[in-house]
Amino acid sequence: MIHTSETMYKYLRPDKKFPHVWCAGCGIGIVMGALVRAIERTGFTKDEIVLVSGIGCSGRMSTYLDFNTLHTTHGRALSFATGIKLANPELNIIVVMGDGDATAIGGNHLIHTCRRNIDLTALIINNNIYGMTGGQYSPTTPMECKASTAQYGTIEKPFDICKLVEACGASFVARSTTYHAKMLDAMLSRAIDKKGFSVVEALSQCPVQYGRRNKKGSAVDMMMWYKDNSLSNPAFKKIPPGEVGEQFPVGILVDLDEPDYLERYSQIVKKAGGDRL
Amino acid sequence: MIHTSETMYKYLRPDKKFPHVWCAGCGIGIVMGALVRAIERTGFTKDEIVLVSGIGCSGRMSTYLDFNTLHTTHGRALSFATGIKLANPELNIIVVMGDGDATAIGGNHLIHTCRRNIDLTALIINNNIYGMTGGQYSPTTPMECKASTAQYGTIEKPFDICKLVEACGASFVARSTTYHAKMLDAMLSRAIDKKGFSVVEALSQCPVQYGRRNKKGSAVDMMMWYKDNSLSNPAFKKIPPGEVGEQFPVGILVDLDEPDYLERYSQIVKKAGGDRL
Amino acid sequence: MKRHKDLLLHGNEACAMGALAAGMRLFAGYPITPSTEIAEFLSVELPKVGGTFIQMEDEISSMGAIIGASLAGVKSMTATSGPGFSLMQENLGFAAMAEIPCVLVNVMRGGPSTGMPTRPSQGDVMQSRWGTHGAHPIIVLSPQSVLECYTLTIHAFNLAEKYRSPVIMLMDGIVGHMWENVQLPEKIEVIDRPEPSVPPDWYNPYDNLPGGEIVPLVPFGEGYRYHVTGMVHDKSGYPTLIHEEVEQCLDKLIYKIKNNLHDIIRIEEYMLEDADICIVAHGSVARSAREAVNIARNEGLKVGLLRPITLWPFPRFHLENISKKVKLFVVPEMNYGQVYGEVLKSCPKRAVRVTRVDGELVTPAQIMEKIEGAAL
Amino acid sequence: MKRHKDLLLHGNEACAMGALAAGMRLFAGYPITPSTEIAEFLSVELPKVGGTFIQMEDEISSMGAIIGASLAGVKSMTATSGPGFSLMQENLGFAAMAEIPCVLVNVMRGGPSTGMPTRPSQGDVMQSRWGTHGAHPIIVLSPQSVLECYTLTIHAFNLAEKYRSPVIMLMDGIVGHMWENVQLPEKIEVIDRPEPSVPPDWYNPYDNLPGGEIVPLVPFGEGYRYHVTGMVHDKSGYPTLIHEEVEQCLDKLIYKIKNNLHDIIRIEEYMLEDADICIVAHGSVARSAREAVNIARNEGLKVGLLRPITLWPFPRFHLENISKKVKLFVVPEMNYGQVYGEVLKSCPKRAVRVTRVDGELVTPAQIMEKIEGAAL
Amino acid sequence: MKQKNDDPIHIFSRWCKKCGICIAICPKNVLESGTAGYPYAARPKDCIMCGLCDIHCPDYAITVKKNSDIKEAEHEET
Amino acid sequence: MKQKNDDPIHIFSRWCKKCGICIAICPKNVLESGTAGYPYAARPKDCIMCGLCDIHCPDYAITVKKNSDIKEAEHEET
Amino acid sequence: MTQHHLCLSGSGGQGLILGGALLAHAAVRDGKNVTMTSSYGPEARGGASRSNLIISDNPIDYPIPEKMDIVLAMNQESCNKFVPELKDDGILIVDSTLVIHHPPIKHYSIPFTKLATKAGVVIIANVIALGSIIALTDIVRPVSLKEALKERMRADLLPINEKALKIGLREGTKLKKNIDEYYTY
């Protein structure tokens, strides 16, 4: 057992920014704990880790952790991260994004990073809403939910983030939840160790902007909902279509072995007769 | 049999812009012929059709045809089209895009239009290259191909456009080629008649920017390659994975029955007690 | 004044209400502080009047969608703040080039970059004029009060339709996020898109009519088939590279604004008749300035205020007229001096600025300091 | 001059070669006419020197990637034209705010909007200064020749590193697309990122050092862990809303440029000593202007040329000095008068413009016409 | 390159870009490349009116029809 | 809300936001909500040291450990 | 005195923005001019959220109150933060349930939160506070605030809020009368 709080103190930035900005019961803090445990487990030093984040509640994570941290523009975290990785392949880059950040404004960068198989770890914190700006619906808000811009209920089919990135060619895809916080850190350490583009979707309660409006109860209730509706992937696959309802699979969903972009690029350098630093 | 050239004369704009700007042997002209035949078959009047296009060789199509035509900014055709459709649901909107236009800079709009199921017909002319700007690789250029920005060969996995839009929820997805010009017009008329977001991918030779660099031979050779490597979808599915090689399925790949965005939006209007014009 | 008949409105809400009153029936946007309330309000109200609200995937597509809607004949709007405004620049340029009426609201927050999302600013004044490539003329309005958030939004739609141009409501974060009592005007003028005066075959959507008359934009689907492009085009809308056509196309964009400056430019003058010092201020800062004028007058200083309500085209000629009478211009702004730069163009030697960028409104005291410093 | 030792280079090619010479080792871009040759050239050449070329999905991500690369310690660049430049504005503002050195090449084509992709222009002069929200200072260079495409690109990287700022190479389509003989300098100055002068624990990446010294940006991964954000930040890089810190953060962006104007601004003067009329022109138009000066001098007219090589910060003080001596400024441009607007700020009553927007270079004859008109 | 009036194949060479697609696609080998590279109906009698050259010409420069053709076609299709 | 020094559960209430997750997640029902809403270990003896409250607290305000704990953990995990 | 400058402050969830809007609304019903600005966004989630009001008989130019006539502090952090903005003769009103360290100045303490909890729901503490402010200062007429409640509140929440207003008025009135009892230095 890694003790989260004890471990956290090693990684939190030593200034007066605590308690953090996230609301009471918000799952992002749990996810941040899982991330830190995962990094601790991989054994990388703080200097070897770069944490890139987008803009949003989730995006604030980069402020708190004592790595090389970059808080980018909304939706563009993967582009910045791509530049860092290509410039210095030695660095381990984790990209933290909200669901809106990653799949609304940032959707294009997400699908192309999958396609290129850039060796980054994307941690998408999916709270089914735009938290930071006050609860507008996001591309992952389920149908017929309420949001500050959907008082009559949403009418757009949500993305299944894991399916989307799988279709676009991500090397490693996993999903966990704040209820499954231990599984989450296991997935994350696998993802960080993985060569190639990995995506971990962390379902995370936003009790304030999503939960309250949609009568999902307290943070605790929302976590219990994750518990009740999640299944392992093999179990999930056995459910006859049509009976799936709100259930969803957690765990590793995709794990491919393909050369990543940099491996392929080094071939180019060779062909050109160049020398890669 | 609809005579293309005869039919074309009814739809081409009566000015001095012919022969058109496309290179000798370029498939875009064949695709435009198929589109006109498809529209002719649907029976819509010219006034009922809006042709929206992006920027690129393909995007030039809107200049030539005597509909309500809109030549947008690069990659954004679907956004403009969405606005038109929501403002006037009576109009039939066809959105012509190149592969770069639709899946590189415009990738995000494509996946979100799929998700929302806006009742538009997207015609993506896939020539595996950025034609207009002189042959840079696009997100659909196959691996290890040459392009003006990939003299050593491309190293990025290409998108399978049909798979991508299927994963994102498009209602109707079909693929054809310039060799299968008749099938192409059949697919297109189905797509235009379809309620919901339809995508037709038209594989189209660019003998100048893609073919020449990659030793694909003449326009004729490239069309024959389409002939030789295409299969019906059922036949394609029977090939054991690993033996697929360069083969690809043509025909209708997805055909779902789901309410489109406007149908759902009219529910919202009802809930709000409003009246939709 | 029967103030108890007033409404208490939030600036963003008043702007959205103005849009509805002007007949706006399609809003496409992407949330961003401090503009989001406009979208939120309209997501509730538009369906009630059969209009369309859509939250797009980003600001680029939002701008695209409102251009499309306008081409289909529906008045349309988007609202954003700095980062989104930057992303809209390419399509904003398209709207200007293709002469598509639409309204874009920018509720300014502290910049640059992500800056200070919850703090007001006037940092996008120059961007609203020059933000897109290959500059084009544009109309930009700046409200100073919640009431003006309402009335100027209506005006914005009217100008958009009249001049076939995108119009920008440039609201500072104070005005947009303030609550204030307002008495909505009982009668408002609403300009709708005029009918075409020629049959389809004669219609040239980009014609240069004698006297600078502007060709009405006929909605798609009404039998007037034509081509719309962001490329330089001839009078029928087709791309052209012929020198004379190129010049006509681009000149027209300039002249349709320039020839109508008297109609487009609105300013407010306050105590300027006998003034020695003229404060030039817009938006919420104009309120500080008005208070400063009152204080100064109490002290016996001859100070007045010129408030550009239309920021662009900039009221340069008004300024030049005033410059003949006054000795000094004082230009307070919530930025490093953007309107100040414009004032310089008329009176380089006689202008001073009061700048504030820390996310607070310029105070009357700050303005007074400059005035008193100059008066000595 | 042994011209036969010269190279024949294309402007875009020279720019790319300059970048390589300056040590640029990561290029991220998206093709667009007329800048594409830069990407094409570098896609071949970068791998040869172990550098990275990547074609991104759009211009937004291209700009993001070069910022990331620079943070990782690699000199980086992107190249685009108008529409892409508009899309880069948001991230360009980020680079300015976070003080990340990088170089952005904009080969200007005719605008607005899609405009005239294959025709040259100088339409983005103002956008290069004001295109992003919540304006920030920026350095913009304008080459007049293929040789300068090379030398100024090197200079751009040097300025970027020295002032921790994005630098824009604003090339007009003529200069970018011209072939010309050039003699590459044998020795060039290359400024690399300085080492930090303090150990990690003492390092504040956004400190205000006494005397305006600029804190070296330490690449990620070298033991100096810190935070980078586009929000207004304190000296250690964390978001702040404390008034004094906000002001310090924003003022520093201004002052690091303002305090170094003498170092940053480059101009060229030609025959100005005794001139009555001063032409102000940059880029390829400066070549027309120089020819016009020669013609005028032949006719006995005292005409000279001021060529801003650094467009922004604009050489206002040079202009003001000159304005004490000359009677008239003539400002020819391939736009409606953008540099002209800046000249107005110094001498509103004594400046005339020569504009051309049809996609052709201003001719010496056009300039002469204005000069002769004025001389009468 | 001369065409008899009763030939079913009409080639409008002002629009033709000499890409050769029509020649290659004809299942009956009716067309051939002329001296300037323009296609012409070398064996018009062999034409089975399948229209493949017509729908595959990227430049709408080739039309296959008899006098009565259009009306028949309409009947067939609607 | 008092904690005895030998309790394995340490709550740092300055960071606690009183969300109640720790209380709900504890399989042994060790924690309860105190009067000001802060959790406290009502039944510390029942604690089985599973650490669930610790890893699920969004604010890192709760730590479960004995003196020897950290070293053991490291051994276990690596 | 024709202008009142007010600051209602507390933590994010305490409804100070709604409170400000209600007060402003009531002032409008009284025929006054009003401006109100408030903090928002993630900063307003934490300990010190606020609404600033000007209520005036005359048109209001500069819309931001600078020196406060009245500061309501619903928690300790906002009390610490905003008391310095008070005029020398300004009135500080604190929620004594949550403000523990009284600043060394004249102030009224009322346990708004405790009263609200007693009345059933903690969220009406803001309206109780409004009632007390009105009772203590006559800044708007009670009937106008009642109207404001009616016009701005969801129907199902109206009764409890009307009750809150009553409680607030009562406590405020008590305090005004028994000044010695509550009025502390």
Next chain:
Amino acid sequence: MTQHHLCLSGSGGQGLILGGALLAHAAVRDGKNVTMTSSYGPEARGGASRSNLIISDNPIDYPIPEKMDIVLAMNQESCNKFVPELKDDGILIVDSTLVIHHPPIKHYSIPFTKLATKAGVVIIANVIALGSIIALTDIVRPVSLKEALKERMRADLLPINEKALKIGLREGTKLKKNIDEYYTY
């Protein structure tokens, strides 16, 4: 005369831009100053693509030739389009294979395309034309153009292009000598 203004024109595929670059390159080898601009993009695909050159002993300011000393027209459309830019005493050189309607001015006609086809590949017509231009005008030294070919051409294409240059020079020289035979009005 220290400045030569040239226009090489033809249709998109005829290699006029490469041709211009070769000529410019040769001029640089001769120690001259050169500027060259050319059409590009989709407009250059059609019938009238061009390179414009200035070759000069002195530094070149204004880089665009205005009145041409030499116009090469490799097809009819460009001939029609660019002849008006010729100086009164300028030299027009046309590819007689493709330029059918001679403009009513002095010009040299040489069947570049036919010569190229005869030599094996049509694409070397541009270099043949360069050879003839040089022979007719002495604008650059033949040896410099040969060098330019060497430095700019892919090795496998060099021999055929060197051959093309020779053919061009030969035809040009013939023409210069037998002026009556070719020189038509």
